[in-house]
Amino acid sequence: MNPVLAGILAVLGLTLVKATPLIYAALGGVLSERSGVVNIGLEGIMIAGAFTAVVVSGLSGSPLVGALAGVLAGAGVAALLAFAATRLGVDQIVAGTGLNIAALAAAAFGLVLIYHQPGASREVPAFGHAGENMLILLAFLAAAALHVVLTRTPWGLHVRACGEDPSAAEAAGIDALRTRFTAVVIGGAIAALGGVYLSLAELDLYSDGMTAGRGFIALAAVIFGRWTPFGATGAALFFGFFAALQYSLQRAGVPSELMQALPYLAALVALAGFAGRVRAPAADGVPYVRQ
């Protein structure tokens, strides 16, 4: 095969691999933010998903059970954020940032507690190649499903109403706080799959800091994707492409330190060029307090 063509195909394949965790996290972010809750905690939710999935897979011997546990853990972390955001009315950025730090530290502590070693867990039963492909496919199906839910179901309409104007939504008899809570928790479950993918599909262990800021890149993808499931998926593929390119160019001898910055630079440039031209949901990040 033509080496150039082979190289291009390799980059494209790797793009899917690198984009998938971003897609899950970005979809979780889209659902949360469309309901009006800014989810800075995506990174922490991914960590919770990745770590819990490894632990439970190791205990049960089943990566599927592990994945399920990871999803539940992500939903649980998201529930903390949702509770803080809807019931306590705290600043969502502060709450999300706190969750990120807490999740990272808790996972590092968990490594020592469970595996008696810092840095990484031992290897556990993982999905393997077929399972990885399934998870990649599932990411795209999840995007389509979320699109349908947001645009075609009553609940999706209520979520959007709460993200735009929760007091008007309540005037129509919608429980804005409950709708936001549910959206954030389901969003957390979806985002956690991104973490599960990293620890049980791309690898077969949890290592400290393995999410490497993907939760934040996913946040950029939410904005770049104009808060829509398909847009966010496209943006995740765009960032995934630069991550894949980085690997390929590293092999070609370009300094790795520079290349590792590539996806982040791409996110920065994309957002800078986009600023002012996109509009977040009108009540995104604004705590709703009943009169």
Place this chain on the structure above:
Amino acid sequence: MRRRFGAVQAVDGVDLELLPGEIHALVGENGAGKSTLAAIAYGAVRADEGTVEALGVVGLVHQHFKLIERLRVWENVLLNREPKRGWTIDVPAARARVLELAAKYGLAVDPDAVVETLPVGIKQRVELLRELDREPAVLLLDEPTAALAPSEIASFFETVRGLAARGTAVLVVTHKLAEVIAYSQRVTVMRAGAVVARHLTGETNADAIAREMVGGEVPALATRAATEPAVLLEAHGLSATSGTSALTDVTFAVRAGEIVGIAGIEGNGQSALADALAGIVPFTGELRLAGVVLRPDDSPAARLARGIRVIPQDRRREALVLDWDVCDNVVLGRQRTLPRAGYDAAAREVIERFDVRPPDPGAIVGMLSGGNQQKVVVGRLLSGAPKLVVAYQPTRGIDIGAAALVQSRLIEARNAGAGVLLISFELDEIFACADRVLVIAGGAFVGSFDRAAIDRGRIGALMAGGRA
């Protein structure tokens, strides 16, 4: 019914009875408790004392629309009452239901239009349709015509009459006495939270109601002093766009010591005109203030520094920080020129001159009534010695007393030598204040009348002609 907000007894022992099929007007001064009473009847506010009984659903159309701007018309109308097919929304059925409602009540709308793209008059239809979909036995309308053009008002009340004819009890909360006389069967007058008079509309008249509302004589407008007009603002071939509002190639002048009224139906370029003068949007063409050429891309601050003051249409969004107190709002925009020690005096001056109630510089602006909020806005902008005042719907949704006060202060600014551009959708306001009337339609000026030669019929026809 009684309802207290803090130290204010907003509604004090009011009894009100609405009959099926009647249009009942509830009138009163700024802060008389009309809106609170309506909110209690709707159930949005709890009464401290008293009960509400209704033979069916109660609907309320708010003065400040409760629409979700970025959702579609059908999504707003049917929010939380969506027709379903399985677990999804039956979108064709939703669309059909909105069209059917619209046809039934003569309120034409495009169900797929995004609300934020619609003019105010259509937004109100959407708001009304949303309430009508619930088939209310009682419909409360809070200042429903505050933002409507003359022709829209007539057709709006045609719709309301149709509703009443179907047996709905309609309560119209308003301060526009001409509408009370023309369309209601009974009228209840409130002052300071209590009912002061009840009439069959046919047995009273606008002057009598106005006296009952104010509790005395209606304040007369300030008298117009003789001025020596010299050209202040000259516009040549001015074009601008602001959102969906467009102004195309207009040439006009405003002289110092004159009020120029811009008569027109909403959505004919008024917003572009106001925003271009305010420095919110750039313009093309030439604009001179006292002979000095204005840069097309000046910031609002630069225009302010030149003595141009714009009273915006939407005081809540464009003029006030609702969470701040009166003092900070009075100072806003002047904080660089006014010494810190002068803030309180500046606030008290505005409170005094404009009769802001309560007379407390520390009162949170968001808690004030609309009329008092507007007094704060106009008070701030007329402070100092403005050269050019652009007043865009300066009395929108406020009562007679506050409106007369705002209009009087504009006339006084004119007497003191300012040029005033009064953009209003209410012809009565323009006729009461303006030295000259320009008619705007389709983004251009289509007629000009001196005060002595004002012809209401022709102006109305010119306004409507530009829209087709």
